[in-house]
Amino acid sequence: xxxxxxxxxxxxxxxxxxxxxxxxxxxxxxxxxxxxxxxxxxxxxxxxxxxxxxxxxxxxxxxxxxxxxxxxxxxxxxxxxxxxxxxxxxxxxxxxxxxxxxxxxxxxxxxxxxxxxxxxxxxxxxxxx
Amino acid sequence: xxxxxxxxxxxxxxxxxxxxxxxxxxxxxxxxxxxxxxxxxxxxxxxxxxxxxxxxxxxxxxxxxxxxxxxxxxxxxxxxxxxxxxxxxxxxxxxxxxxxxxxxxxxxxxxxxxxxxxxxxxxxxxxxxxxxxxxxxxxxxxxxxxxxxxxxxxxxxxxxxxxxxxxxxxxxxxxxxxxxxxxxxxxxxxxxxxxxxxxxxxxxxxxxxxxxxxxxxxxxxxxxxxxxxxxxxxxxxxxxxxxxxxxxxxxxxxxxxxxxxxxxxxxxxxxxxxxxxxxxxxxxxxxxxxxxxxxxxxxxxxxxxxxxxxxxxxxxxxxxxxxxxxxxxxxxxxxxxxxxxxxxxxxxxxxxxxxxxxxxxxxxxxxxxxxxxxxxxxxxxxxxxxxxxxx
Ligand SMILES: Cc1ncc(COP(=O)(O)O)c(C=O)c1O
Ligand SMILES: [Zn+2]
Numbered sequence: 001x002x003x004x005x006x007x008x009x010x011x012x013x014x015x016x017x018x019x020x021x022x023x024x025x026x027x028x029x030x031x032x033x034x035x036x037x038x039x040x041x042x043x044x045x046x047x048x049x050x051x052x053x054x055x056x057x058x059x060x061x062x063x064x065x066x067x068x069x070x071x072x073x074x075x076x077x078x079x080x081x082x083x084x085x086x087x088x089x090x091x092x093x094x095x096x097x098x099x100x101x102x103x104x105x106x107x108x109x110x111x112x113x114x115x116x117x118x119x120x121x122x123x124x125x126x127x128x129x
Numbered sequence: 130x131x132x133x134x135x136x137x138x139x140x141x142x143x144x145x146x147x148x149x150x151x152x153x154x155x156x157x158x159x160x161x162x163x164x165x166x167x168x169x170x171x172x173x174x175x176x177x178x179x180x181x182x183x184x185x186x187x188x189x190x191x192x193x194x195x196x197x198x199x200x201x202x203x204x205x206x207x208x209x210x211x212x213x214x215x216x217x218x219x220x221x222x223x224x225x226x227x228x229x230x231x232x233x234x235x236x237x238x239x240x241x242x243x244x245x246x247x248x249x250x251x252x253x254x255x256x257x258x259x260x261x262x263x264x265x266x267x268x269x270x271x272x273x274x275x276x277x278x279x280x281x282x283x284x285x286x287x288x289x290x291x292x293x294x295x296x297x298x299x300x301x302x303x304x305x306x307x308x309x310x311x312x313x314x315x316x317x318x319x320x321x322x323x324x325x326x327x328x329x330x331x332x333x334x335x336x337x338x339x340x341x342x343x344x345x346x347x348x349x350x351x352x353x354x355x356x357x358x359x360x361x362x363x364x365x366x367x368x369x370x371x372x373x374x375x376x377x378x379x380x381x382x383x384x385x386x387x388x389x390x391x392x393x394x395x396x397x398x399x400x401x402x403x404x405x406x407x408x409x410x411x412x413x414x415x416x417x418x419x420x421x422x423x424x425x426x427x428x429x430x431x432x433x434x435x436x437x438x439x440x441x442x443x444x445x446x447x448x449x450x451x452x453x454x455x456x457x458x459x460x461x462x463x464x465x466x467x468x469x470x471x472x473x474x475x476x477x478x479x480x481x482x483x484x485x486x487x488x489x490x491x492x493x494x495x496x497x498x499x500x501x502x503x504x505x506x507x508x509x510x511x512x513x514x515x516x517x518x519x520x
Contacts, residue, residue: 003443011443017513032477032516035437035465039515055515059439063513 003060004094011060016070018053025121027113030106036062040070040110044118049073049081054110061100065089065107078115084108132449133495137335137427137488138284138312139453144337144489147381151339154377161371162362171373178380182344185383186310186329187320189349194366195376198343199311200235201356202330203278205345205367206307207239209353210276211248223273225249229261229290230471232280236309237467240278249273258420259288259472267298276305281313281329285468285484286419287428289313296325305351311335311343315386316426317394327351333375337489338382342375389489397426397487404485404496405429411504418469418482427487432474435517436481436510444506450499453484477516 003011020041030036036058043051052074054066069089073081086108090096096104134142143151154174159167161175176190183190196202211226228240230252237252244250251269255261261279270277277299282289292308299306307328313319314329315336321329329346333339347353347366359368408431409415418430433441438454445452464470465479474482485499511517 008443011440012447014513028515032480035477035480037515055513057435057514057516058437060443062437063440 002097003064004096006092006094007060007064007096010064010067010093014054014063014067016053016067016074017055019055020051020053023114025114025116025118027110027115027117029109029113030058030062032057035059036103036106038062038066038106038110040066040114042111042114042118044078047079048077049075052114058106059100059103061096061103062106064093065096065104066110068092069107069111073111078118082112082115084111130449131498132451133491133498134451135485135487135491135495135499136451136453137491138287138425138484138486140334140340141337141488142490143339143378144382144385146385147338147378150381151374151378154374157373157377159373161373162360171371174377174380175371175373178376178383181380181384181387182331185319185387186314186331186346187322188346191364192321192346192349194345194347194363195371195379196343196345196363196367197341197372198334199233199309199330199332202311202328202332202343202345203233203235203309204239205356206328206330206353207236207243207276207278209356210305210307211243212354223271223275225251225271225273226276226278227251227253227266227269227274228278229253229255229280231255231259231261231283231285231468232278233284233309233311236278236280253279255288255471257473258423259283259286259418259468260420260423261290261295263291263294263298266295270298270302270304274302274304276307278307278309281308281310281319282316282425282428283419283468284312285466286430286472287312287425287486288420289317289423289425292326293324299327300325312425312428315383315390316397318390321346321348328353333379333382336382336386339375339378342372342379344379393489394426397491400487400491400493400496401427401429401485403493404487404499405431407496407500408503411500412507416478418472418474427491429485429487430469430482431485432478432482433507434478434481435514436507438481438483440510441481441483441503441506444510445499445503448502448506450502453486454482 023041024044025042028039039055056066086104090104159171161171179190311332314331332343414434416432469479
């Protein structure tokens with residue numbers, strides 16, 4: 001299986017890896033039985049992604065797409081970030097081997113889950129006021 | 130950069146002595162079946178090779194059938210004994226076969242194939258070490274059982290099966306017995322008569338010989354339908370002009386293996402144990418997959434919790450270290466190793482299991498190099514893993 005140089009570079013030097021102490025939203029997708037779990041933490045400021053970090057258990061494609069997705073959404077308005085597709089992530093990495101495309105789905109899904117978590121927390125907070 | 134090859138169960142480098150004879154034989158082009166001097170020169174070399182292979186496993190030369198390797202040998206026996214489910218003089222013995230759930234795909238997928246053609250197949254379970262219970266074999270025997278096929282040494286975890294005991298059961302019930310000994314031959318003593326097997330598969334490229342050549346041992350008097358019909362080569366059991374060069378290489382590899390086995394067996398067992406013990410001391414929550422002692426000399430399958438195998442494989446490759454993983458993401462399937470799952474290892478831990486298979490070129494320094502490079506890689510990947518509780 002051949003990975004692009006860009007995938008290998010992100011795999012070797014992942015950006016924004018780790019946890020956010022006090023996140024506004026957390027999204028976790030995948031499961032260890034399938035071999036890929038991704039957890040994305042976001043900090044939101046003025047409906048923009050002020051900070052984003054990831055933790056991933058998975059193959060090189062899973063790690064590289066996690067890293068890439070954090071780079072792509074950093075500083076972006078939430079609505080724009082939500083438009084980022086799995087394909088766009090894979091393309092930004094100069095492509096993924098076909099059997100690895102499921103891994104890029106995971107990265108986009110984790111982002112959506114984190115934003116959803118942020119929004120539900122926000123509306124719960126608004127309702128309790 | 131230092132390069133360390135620890136994937137000898139996948140394939141081995143050509144032994145220097147084998148390389149020598151291969152070079153010398155490049156212009157030996159006669160057809161071994163031709164009745165002129167060109168043909169007889171080739172025939173002599175092929176027969177020398179047959180004698181070497183026979184000697185390595187305690188067989189008679191006329192019981193050795195050269196073929197294209199392990200996959201062919203396994204296909205041949207499983208399809209040949211069952212006649213692929215067709216009614217045929219050989220299959221009159223019955224149409225039930227017994228095999229195990231940890232066989233190489235060249236047995237398992239063939240079993241599934243003949244199953245779809247109407248042959249009944251029992252896939253025996255294994256215990257936590259990957260061992261097959263001979264009592265389980267005995268219990269699986271039925272009136273229509275025609276073949277028992279159990280591998281000798283498992284390619285993924287290295288567990289050595291109780292072949293002699295299982296062959297004894299087969300004999301008692303008058304059932305043909307086959308063992309896929311691709312990973313055992315050349316590494317541990319294998320004697321077809323002491324074991325009491327009817328068929329045995331071996332392959333050239335796992336014993337420092339060429340790829341695409343192997344042999345099937347067929348006990349004298351045992352009948353089997355040929356997989357490849359055609360000319361009268363190989364006692365009419367395998368048609369096709371002999372792969373002279375490959376066969377010569379296999380013959381030499383067998384001769385060298387017989388000579389080097391006792392020393393290599395001891396040396397590799399010590400290296401393998403040093404590798405596992407060193408890793409277990411440096412990396413917490415590691416596990417040895419496979420039998421602690423009843424195991425192929427060079428094989429150590431080691432699980433690292435909370436990380437995925439392909440990531441370890443690639444990071445090691447970046448350091449010049451070649452190993453393999455039974456995990457989903459490297460192979461084309463997304464399932465974790467069928468062998469580890471059959472041993473009851475949880476899927477998430479099967480995903481983080483690596484196979485180190487050492488061979489004749491590995492040294493103490495190689496093991497030290499892996500012990501230096503691997504622990505920080507696992508630590509790095511664990512820091513990245515959401516499954517790992519950070520300390
Ligand atoms: C146990 C076992 N059986 C069979 C084979 C297939 O051998 P070959 O590659 O010669 O077809 C292998 C090698 O992958 C093996 O490890
Ligand atoms: Zn993956």
